[in-house]
Amino acid sequence: MKGFYLSSVLLKRTVMGKIMMSKLDFFCFFLLSCCLVACSGNGTVSDEVKKETTEEQENTDRYTVEALMNAFWTETSYLKFDKRRLEIMDYMQEYADLCSNTAFKAYYAAESEEAARMEEGSILLYHRKALEKVLEELPKAEVLEGEVVLWQVYNMGYVVKTPSHCFGIDVKHKDAAKLAPYLDFLLITHAHEDHYTTDLTEAMMALGKPVYSNFVENEYKVTGKKTIQLVDDIEMEVDITDHNATLLNFVVTYQIDCGADTGHCVIFHVGDSYNHKQLNPSKKVNIFIPHLAVGMDMAAAVSKIKPEMVLMSHILELDHPVTKWRWSYQYGVARCQELAHDKVYLPVWGEKINYKKVKAVSYTHLRAHE
Numbered sequence: 001m002k003g004f005y006l007s008s009v010l011l012k013r014t015v016m017g018k019i020m021m022s023k024l025d026f027f028c029f030f031l032l033s034c035c036l037v038a039c040s041g042n043g044t045v046s047d048e049v050k051k052e053t054t055e056e057q058e059n060t061d062r063y064t065v066e067a068l069m070n071a072f073w074t075e076t077s078y079l080k081f082d083k084r085r086l087e088i089m090d091y092m093q094e095y096a097d098l099c100s101n102t103a104f105k106a107y108y109a110a111e112s113e114e115a116a117r118m119e120e121g122s123i124l125l126y127h128r129k130a131l132e133k134v135l136e137e138l139p140k141a142e143v144l145e146g147e148v149v150l151w152q153v154y155n156m157g158y159v160v161k162t163p164s165h166c167f168g169i170d171v172k173h174k175d176a177a178k179l180a181p182y183l184d185f186l187l188i189t190h191a192h193e194d195h196y197t198t199d200l201t202e203a204m205m206a207l208g209k210p211v212y213s214n215f216v217e218n219e220y221k222v223t224g225k226k227t228i229q230l231v232d233d234i235e236m237e238v239d240i241t242d243h244n245a246t247l248l249n250f251v252v253t254y255q256i257d258c259g260a261d262t263g264h265c266v267i268f269h270v271g272d273s274y275n276h277k278q279l280n281p282s283k284k285v286n287i288f289i290p291h292l293a294v295g296m297d298m299a300a301a302v303s304k305i306k307p308e309m310v311l312m313s314h315i316l317e318l319d320h321p322v323t324k325w326r327w328s329y330q331y332g333v334a335r336c337q338e339l340a341h342d343k344v345y346l347p348v349w350g351e352k353i354n355y356k357k358v359k360a361v362s363y364t365h366l367r368a369h370e
Helices: 002-010 023-039 047-061 065-075 083-098 101-109 112-119 123-137 176-182 198-206 298-305 329-337 363-368
Strands: 147-154 157-161 166-169 185-187 226-229 235-241 251-257 266-269 287-289 309-311 352-356
Touching (some): 065 083, 065 123, 101 112, 101 123, 112 123, 185 198, 185 251
Parallel strands (some): 266 287, 287 309
Antiparallel strands (some): 235 251
């Protein structure tokens, strides 16, 4: 048995625990292991082997799903694609590729005990923990005047908190209904299941809170372009755009002026809009949130809109098969890097994005201090 133990130490495993070797390789490692046991004295494991075992276990633990997601949140930032962030993306992508779309759908349908079992060693654990992180941070987050805080939940879903209000856009998550008590209103861009959660929609409506969409039959249903006054001085302009050449007039775009206490920060979330010519914000856009792979000419869109910040979204949509419409971290990074803009970011699930409005300094003010 010790021979097998030592052979497991000698073999170099991948992060998924896959072992790639031939039968001959295995036989050779077995013999070598037996020899090492014989040489270690009285059949005991040598200190060197114990040390290597410990180091290998620590290395393996470093690349579990839980370790990777915590590293995303504590060791890296959406602000830069440094070596560590790219490394974590590479490893987490392997976990994503192991989760089929059928498994993801089954997870959403599963009861809590079965769902917990499915999460073991799976990216599904990261999916759940991302929302838990948002739920923990959201009520505690102190948003100062002139600031806005966003959390990326999944796909194109964001929770936004201002100094006085909180709302969600395109929130899709198994446990999304837990957000309802914290949100003042909910926005949904279109009727594809990766952009909304029925339980959250129903929970919001049960609480008498507005849910805006172009398909939910309620008093807030969007049917065309208009300006809507939300809570206090939060103002929203909505419009209808095409998803693609077939799904015409299918997506609602939301231009949200987050109010005076944010310095009138404007968020422009365009869902799965694909035609940049249909995107016509009426105000200076601070935060632009587009689908990074829907066919939009992103360079033309950014050139036209001139946003202060771009949050590229819609990666790792687990509802889709691995080989179809499930864009990877690596694809997302490439799309960001090819865009000629100095503030293009690719946030990950559960990540907190801090935005502070830069106050304009008037010429008169400058003259007064000369």
